[in-house]
Each structure stands twice: as C-alpha cells, then as structure tokens.
Amino acid sequence: MVWLKYTPSSLDDDPAPVMLGPGADPARKERRVNGVLTAVRGLLSYAVSVGEAPRSVLGQIYELADSRDLPVEAQGEDSGLTYRLRAVHRSQEPEAEVDRASDEELVAMFLECRNARDRLIVLLLGRVGLRRGQAAGLHRSDCHLLPDSRALGCDYSGAHLHVRRRENSNRAWSKSKQAWTQPLDFLVVQAFDQYIDERHEVLGAGGSDFLLVNLFREPLGAPMPPDALGELFERLSQRAGLSRKVGPHMARRAFGSNVADAGGSADEVQALLGQTHPESPRPYLIPDRARLREAIERVPSPRSLHGTVEK
Structure with missing residues (x-):
C-alpha cells in the first residue's frame, strides 16, 4: 500500500531509482489506491478459482469468516455453511465535503x-x-x-x-x-x-x-x-x-x-x-x-419550563 501511494507509475531510466515514502508527495490518492487493490483482489480470486494460484492466497488478502457467527435471523433459510470475505488491505479515504450553493x-x-x-x-x-x-x-x-x-x-x-x-x-x-x-x-x-x-x-x-x-x-x-x-x-x-x-x-x-x-x-x-x-x-x-438558528431559538429555556429561577 505504501508503494502504491508513493511510487509514480513511470520512473526514470536510473537502474536504481530512489523509492519514495511517507513525507513525499503521494503519487496516488486513497480512492485510486483502493481501486487498484480491488482489481488485484479480483484477479487473485479468479486465479484461485481456476487453479492458477493456491487457496492460501485468499487468506493473505481477505479476512475469512463464516455464517456461524451471525445471528440466526441473518443466516437465512439455507442452513448450510457459507463464507464471507472482508478485504484486509484498504486505504482510509477522506470524507468528501458536501455543500450547497447559498x-x-x-x-x-x-x-x-x-x-x-x-x-x-x-x-x-x-x-x-x-x-x-x-x-x-x-x-x-x-x-x-x-x-x-x-x-x-x-x-x-x-x-x-x-x-x-x-x-x-x-x-x-x-x-x-x-x-x-x-x-x-x-x-x-x-x-x-x-x-x-x-x-x-x-x-x-x-x-x-x-x-x-x-x-x-x-x-x-x-x-x-x-x-x-x-x-x-x-x-x-x-x-x-x-x-x-x-x-x-x-x-x-x-x-x-x-x-x-x-x-x-x-x-x-x-x-x-x-x-x-x-x-x-x-x-x-x-x-x-x-433555519438552524431558528430551530435553536424555538427550544424553550429552563425559565419558561420551570418558572423564574430564584437567586
């Protein structure tokens, strides 16, 4: 993930280029890194399914869990054992700012x-x-x-x-x-x-x-x-x-x-x-x-609820 974030897609012809890391300007943003990781996981999963990669690969890119730890209501009508996959490697994307025009x-x-x-x-x-x-x-x-x-x-x-x-x-x-x-x-x-x-x-x-x-x-x-x-x-x-x-x-x-x-x-x-x-x-x-200000002002004060507070 560090390599994906900081290494540019094309390096100079230098046979021993300097590998960049934290502290340098990122070459890819978090969303792009996650997109590449998703593609890699899909490729490796397909390779396992067709026998071109060992099944142990899945344990390196996914957290494996089964349906036995789910509530009964969430297990569905099929009582058979099913497996769930959760990606191990994922970059935290910053929350996008959403705003309106005034x-x-x-x-x-x-x-x-x-x-x-x-x-x-x-x-x-x-x-x-x-x-x-x-x-x-x-x-x-x-x-x-x-x-x-x-x-x-x-x-x-x-x-x-x-x-x-x-x-x-x-x-x-x-x-x-x-x-x-x-x-x-x-x-x-x-x-x-x-x-x-x-x-x-x-x-x-x-x-x-x-x-x-x-x-x-x-x-x-x-x-x-x-x-x-x-x-x-x-x-x-x-x-x-x-x-x-x-x-x-x-x-x-x-x-x-x-x-x-x-x-x-x-x-x-x-x-x-x-x-x-x-x-x-x-x-x-x-x-x-x-409107938010008006909503706050509509909230009654303790004085109006309980009468005048005696000093």
Whole structure:
C-alpha cells in the first residue's frame, strides 16, 4: 500500500531509482489506491478459482469468516455453511465535503449572466433542481409551458418539464432511469420566454430540437454539451467574485434544501429531485443556517419550563 501511494507509475531510466515514502508527495490518492487493490483482489480470486494460484492466497488478502457467527435471523433459510470475505488491505479515504450553493451565491451568479440562455441555465439547476446532464438533454418537446397542456397530448396541468433518459448526440444523460414530470414556477417560465425570444432572434425557426443550443459560438444551433454548463458555472463564480467555485451539483443541492426549508416533505423532495429511493434525497438536504438558528431559538429555556429561577 505504501508503494502504491508513493511510487509514480513511470520512473526514470536510473537502474536504481530512489523509492519514495511517507513525507513525499503521494503519487496516488486513497480512492485510486483502493481501486487498484480491488482489481488485484479480483484477479487473485479468479486465479484461485481456476487453479492458477493456491487457496492460501485468499487468506493473505481477505479476512475469512463464516455464517456461524451471525445471528440466526441473518443466516437465512439455507442452513448450510457459507463464507464471507472482508478485504484486509484498504486505504482510509477522506470524507468528501458536501455543500450547497447559498441563495446569495446563486443570485450573484444570475446577475452576472450576459444573456437569457445563461440565466435560464442557472434557474434550471438552482430553481428546478436538474442535473447538468438532464438540463443539456432537454428537447423543446419536453417543455410544456402553457397552463393547459391537453392540446399537446399531456394530462399534467400547469407549466412543467418532462425529464427523460434518452441517447443524445451531445452525450447528455439523465442519471435517473425513470422519467418524471417537473413543475415550473413563474420565474422559470419567464426565463423560458426570454430565452425563446433570444433564440428566435439568432436562429429563427432553425437549430437543433435540443432546448439549450449554441447562440454565441460556432456551430450555431448545435446542442450544448453537459461540460459547457460546468464551464459556465465556473465563469459565473469568477465574475460574481465568489470566494469559491460553485458547481452545477451545488445548485441542485440548494434546490432540494430550499424545498425542505420551505416545509416540503421528504416524499416531495424525493419526487422533485427525480429519485426513486426514499433515502436518496438525504445528501441533498443541507439546511440553511438561518433555519438552524431558528430551530435553536424555538427550544424553550429552563425559565419558561420551570418558572423564574430564584437567586
């Protein structure tokens, strides 16, 4: 594990290169080290299964245990003896920092947008909660902005989007397997109207069926790739003079957290984020600090519970 962490993949032609160790800059991070170890364990396990390596190898890379030490309820209906493997060698990965964009950051970025399309993108991620791949994969036919969509063959009332997973030429991809309908508020509808006017002024009735397309660079009318949305957020963070780079997924977390802060229930947050498992929204729920302060202030003091404390 020390060799994996500190030894670079290619060494100089020196026949006796100096082996680096603790104190030097790591050549690989913990996640990469664990990935290599997983591949090695898989290779050795396969070698044992086909008789190319002795079974004793498994004892060197795994802790072996059997089902006899499990509670009866966890052993299942099959009473036969089964074995469990736990990796011996694994590097401790640092816990990834999860944060949301603040409303102040999103507003500052919105005000730095130089066109209607970029303003719509900020709202699609920060106020609708789409992933950048979902936003870049929207087609114009997915956007139903009229109060009554029955003329379009849709029974969902009010302005909304249909978020679907499909193969797209710009490699935009919805992580959610299940399609869902996302309602829109008046601010997003207004941004749509302004963008449609801007797009028509540049392209007329032409351009791709994708919603978000190139308007200010060649090839005009081509769909924007998901990476372009990330680059836009990076530029807006710099223009707004923010102390950190606000990424597209931080805007999505802000949306989920704002729905919860506004009193939205767990199932509402889950549905609006397009997630199917009840536990999936949990990483997105990062309460606003002001709401945490209000929660503390709502806790009654000992004086209100027991009356005035006599000195």
